[in-house]
Amino acid sequence: MTYEELIKETALADERLVVMTAENRALIRNLPAVLGPRFIDTGITEQTLIGAAAGLALRGRVPVVHALATFLTLRAFEFIRTDVGIGQLPVKLSGFVPGFLSDGNGPTHQAIEDVSLMRGIPGMTVFAPADEADMLAMLPAIWASPAPAYVRINTRPATYEHAPFEMGKAEIVAEGTDVTILTYGMLFEQTLVARELLQAQGKSVGLINLRSLKPIDEAALLEVVRRGSLIVTVEDHFITGGLYSILAEVLLRNQLTTRVLPLALEERWYRPGRLSAVLEHEGFTGQHIARRVAEALGESGATISAGPAVLENQFAE
The missing domain is CATH 3.40.50.920 (Rossmann fold)
Incomplete structure (x- = not known):
């Protein structure tokens, strides 16, 4: 199963789930045809993306929000802190190409302070899967939690068979x-x-x-x-x-x-x-x-x- 397939399966089983992006469709490019109005692309507007996600969360939705990790956690930080964090809304932040995974890009695209920023928000949970298999095992529990969450998205192939995921456990x-x-x-x-x-x-x-x-x-x-x-x-x-x-x-x-x-x-x-x-x-x-x-x-x-x-x-x- 891939990241996109997991989101598709989860969204079809739970109408509350909404997939959102700031023109970052690399791993979710086939979902618009499946989810219709439950797929929202705001364009390269990360602040608007988070504000809209918070509004949907206030109305009972569970937004899974996608953007490049550096722009998601930096450009939209105030909106994450204020709109999502203060309200403790179940917005799930998927940060693409975090850390060294932003290869080929300069400092503007290097999310190497994202863990620090996100864990500093009261109530925000923060996750960093080791590889794709680890991530796919973790995401159902993360999406089902009522807490806001930031996930360092990682689709690298697994080289190790991981133990079952338990929230807050190493x-x-x-x-x-x-x-x-x-x-x-x-x-x-x-x-x-x-x-x-x-x-x-x-x-x-x-x-x-x-x-x-x-x-x-x-x-x-x-x-x-x-x-x-x-x-x-x-x-x-x-x-x-x-x-x-x-x-x-x-x-x-x-x-x-x-x-x-x-x-x-x-x-x-x-x-x-x-x-x-x-x-x-x-x-x-x-x-x-x-x-x-x-x-x-x-x-x-x-x-x-x-x-x-x-x-x-x-x-x-």
């Missing part, structure tokens, strides 16, 4: 005594490679997919901290406001501290390029991640051999 892929990698979204694919490379060097490596960023699985994070191993946060987001900040908040709230290696974008946008080139240049391939972890553990990263080649971006234009 997916514990593995536990480790030397290091535990925390990640979300498309970089999950690279952390799987990094874990395999580190395991080959005799390291015990834990891996957690934090597919639900708000609500966050605080119990899972605290369990990792109490284990005492090195924690590595990996995210295609600014270091401020994302997973590293979430972990810091949890630690401070519980009066704990631990060793943490953050792998994120520190005060910079990333260099434009195709996805494989971006991951290599910015140091987010599985091999680069494994080397950084090995160095943090006090060992040479030079012994880390190359992992599988990364696929290109799977998004259609």
Whole structure:
């Protein structure tokens, strides 16, 4: 099943669901013929899109709203905060090409502060599926929830068979005594490679997919901290406001501290390029991640051999 097929199936079973877009039809191009008036394209007007979605939500609809993640979360932020957030309306925000998935585009199209912005809105829930299979398993529960939601849309093919989704719960892929990698979204694919490379060097490596960023699985994070191993946060987001900040908040709230290696974008946008080139240049391939972890553990990263080649971006234009 594809993203479009899931929306179609859900909309045909529930007349409350309305599909909306700001001229961003890449993954939903066949829905107008199926949904008729329940498919609304406002054009390149993200603020109008959110205002209209809020109005429909006030009248009992469940709008699933589509736009490029950077324009959805930045250009329409005030409308999301005020029209959707204050009213706690069940508007479901689908942000296309978030983070590194905006390959080939410059800083204007790079949504690398979206998690920070959206989780800062009271009542807003925030999700970042690891791949298409993870996303399709998550969306029915997200759409059925009465809460507003932001989802980092990710249609990359799955390389891992995921556990069933539970709102607010992390997916514990593995536990480790030397290091535990925390990640979300498309970089999950690279952390799987990094874990395999580190395991080959005799390291015990834990891996957690934090597919639900708000609500966050605080119990899972605290369990990792109490284990005492090195924690590595990996995210295609600014270091401020994302997973590293979430972990810091949890630690401070519980009066704990631990060793943490953050792998994120520190005060910079990333260099434009195709996805494989971006991951290599910015140091987010599985091999680069494994080397950084090995160095943090006090060992040479030079012994880390190359992992599988990364696929290109799977998004259609």
